[in-house]
Amino acid sequence: MGILRRIARSLQRGKELSGRLRALETLRLMSDERLVELGFSPEMIARGVDAWPWRLKSSPLPEHAHLTTGSRGAEPEIRTLPETSLGDPTIAGGEFPVHP
Numbered sequence: 713m714g715i716l717r718r719i720a721r722s723l724q725r726g727k728e729l730s731g732r733l734r735a736l737e738t739l740r741l742m743s744d745e746r747l748v749e750l751g752f753s754p755e756m757i758a759r760g761v762d763a764w765p766w767r768l769k770s771s772p773l774p775e776h777a778h779l780t781t782g783s784r785g786a787e788p789e790i791r792t793l794p795e796t797s798l799g800d801p802t803i804a805g806g807e808f809p810v811h812p
Contacts, residue, residue, distance in 0.1 A: 732761050739766065 736757065739747060744754040748768065756763040
């Protein structure tokens with residue numbers, strides 16, 4: 713059983729590293745000003761994956777970056793959003809069905 717746990721941990725670490733590399737590639741495309749605006753340290757990003765989490769220590773998240781605490785927090789708003797407000801002329805008007 714111990715070997716299976718080690719394999720699982722190794723796979724998990726591989727996924728995390730892969731995700732960090734993808735994030736790093738995206739962040740490296742941004743200007744230093746944009747990185748600082750988003751709360752990231754350009755110097756830490758230049759150092760690569762080993763400098764994870766790349767965040768500025770004194771910088772809070774920008775106003776527009778705050779996330780909801782629960783995955784169901786926006787659900788009531790989404791359920792009542794009329795299809796016509798999506799701006800797609802191929803969609804008929806009406807409400808999305810509400811499923812409990």
